[in-house]
Amino acid sequence: KKLCVVGLGYIGLPTAVMFANSGLQVHGVDRNEHVVQLINNKQLHIEENGLQERLEKAVDVGHFQAWTTPVEADVYIIAVPSPINPDNTANLEFIRAATASIVPFVKKGALVILESTVPPKTVENIMLPELRKTELIIGEELFVSHSPERVIPGKIFEELVNNDRIVGGINAKSAEMTKDLYEVFVKGTIHLTDATTAELVKVMENTYRDVNIAFANELAKIAEGIDVDIWEAIKFANFHPRVNIHTPGPGVGGHCIAVDPWFLVELAPEKADIIKKARLTNDGMPMYTAKRAERLLQEYNIENGKVAVLGLAFKGNVDDMRESPSTKVIDSLQQLGLDVVSFDPHIKELQHSTQVATLEEAVGTADLLLLTTDHDQFKDLNPADLQTKQPRPILLDTKNALDADAWEQAEYRFFKLGD
Numbered sequence: 001k002k003l004c005v006v007g008l009g010y011i012g013l014p015t016a017v018m019f020a021n022s023g024l025q026v027h028g029v030d031r032n033e034h035v036v037q038l039i040n041n042k043q044l045h046i047e048e049n050g051l052q053e054r055l056e057k058a059v060d061v062g063h064f065q066a067w068t069t070p071v072e073a074d075v076y077i078i079a080v081p082s083p084i085n086p087d088n089t090a091n092l093e094f095i096r097a098a099t100a101s102i103v104p105f106v107k108k109g110a111l112v113i114l115e116s117t118v119p120p121k122t123v124e125n126i127m128l129p130e131l132r133k134t135e136l137i138i139g140e141e142l143f144v145s146h147s148p149e150r151v152i153p154g155k156i157f158e159e160l161v162n163n164d165r166i167v168g169g170i171n172a173k174s175a176e177m178t179k180d181l182y183e184v185f186v187k188g189t190i191h192l193t194d195a196t197t198a199e200l201v202k203v204m205e206n207t208y209r210d211v212n213i214a215f216a217n218e219l220a221k222i223a224e225g226i227d228v229d230i231w232e233a234i235k236f237a238n239f240h241p242r243v244n245i246h247t248p249g250p251g252v253g254g255h256c257i258a259v260d261p262w263f264l265v266e267l268a269p270e271k272a273d274i275i276k277k278a279r280l281t282n283d284g285m286p287m288y289t290a291k292r293a294e295r296l297l298q299e300y301n302i303e304n305g306k307v308a309v310l311g312l313a314f315k316g317n318v319d320d321m322r323e324s325p326s327t328k329v330i331d332s333l334q335q336l337g338l339d340v341v342s343f344d345p346h347i348k349e350l351q352h353s354t355q356v357a358t359l360e361e362a363v364g365t366a367d368l369l370l371l372t373t374d375h376d377q378f379k380d381l382n383p384a385d386l387q388t389k390q391p392r393p394i395l396l397d398t399k400n401a402l403d404a405d406a407w408e409q410a411e412y413r414f415f416k417l418g419d
């Protein structure tokens, strides 16, 4: 079977490589020539556990090659971004363009699968009109489905194999064909439904998480006012068999959880009340965090204080800083007039104007350390090893990542968000 995967990013590339290593012939497509070149040289433009060796294997055995244009194939998988516009409406131009790009190559009997997360009805309203240009009878000569990815960056390969999948077809045959394909490597159950239900399910999953995180953030603010450690309180609440409160933090980043809820708001603005409120609550966390840092500096009478933001990635142990709460915390600190320096062990090339290359430089020049990303490298730090500017520097941990006792013993003034 020949597979054509359009979009070789965080989802498309691991998926393409999985299929290639499961014996399929895979033609990868990315519009970025540099990315295509790198991949064919077995080099990565993204960081993901286990991807390097799997890519090498797929290329070496001749099952995988990348190109800038599609080709005739039995199955097409589309995995391109579906971001939001500045006004929080969905930008489906990449989905439309990717669909249009395969139209000249699609032959009778082909299956087209969308993996990108999209607002409900996108397959119907955006993809099908493009695919009708093939003049094939949709559902009889051309099969279409939505099989949303559900993997978490950092554990993509584990989750690709073990997670259940929701597959929604434009008809039953499309869904069945999609299930048959993924079964070559998926060990989780593959549940079949229609395309619009699958679209809604995927967006609901990420919205559930966003609303739950907003709830945790609201609780964190309440707890701060009564001197309770919210992390401990949530831990206790979650011992209840029917309670699963998520964790607070400096904001919600990534291209999924902070984006997808807006798809529902756009779909039904007058009904998506809690969803919108939650989104705005989470978007308010970077400024809330920055103000907490500002207050701490004031409390210790530090004037013209400098903050070292530890972590630029949107979450722990990944190298991805797009839509990262950390960069928004930095913006907020700067808006408050504070001087900022930042460091991230996973972001190798300097990508942010405040970024410095070493932890020593960040810590050694700042009055307050602000941990925004729970990388293992930060958890493993020995406070005694760090040369600090202040004899008793302030440390604000927004992720409950550090051991308070160890840092307090090393003479740090230790604080947590939500405490």
Ligand code: SAJ
Residues within 6 Å of the ligand: 117, 149, 150, 151, 152, 153, 205, 206, 209, 213, 246, 247, 248, 249, 250, 251, 252, 253, 254, 255, 256, 257, 314, 315, 316, 325
């Ligand atoms: N975060 C919190 N508190 C939490 C959990 C997360 O503040 O309790 C923050 C993180 O720090 C990060 C953001 O939220 O900034 C998102 O991180 P995440 O780990 O929750 O999720 P993503 O964006 O990496 O991946 C999510 C996953 N969705 C769900 O768990 C429902 C993943 O399974 C999806 O495949 C992915 O979105 C996607 O592509 O849609």
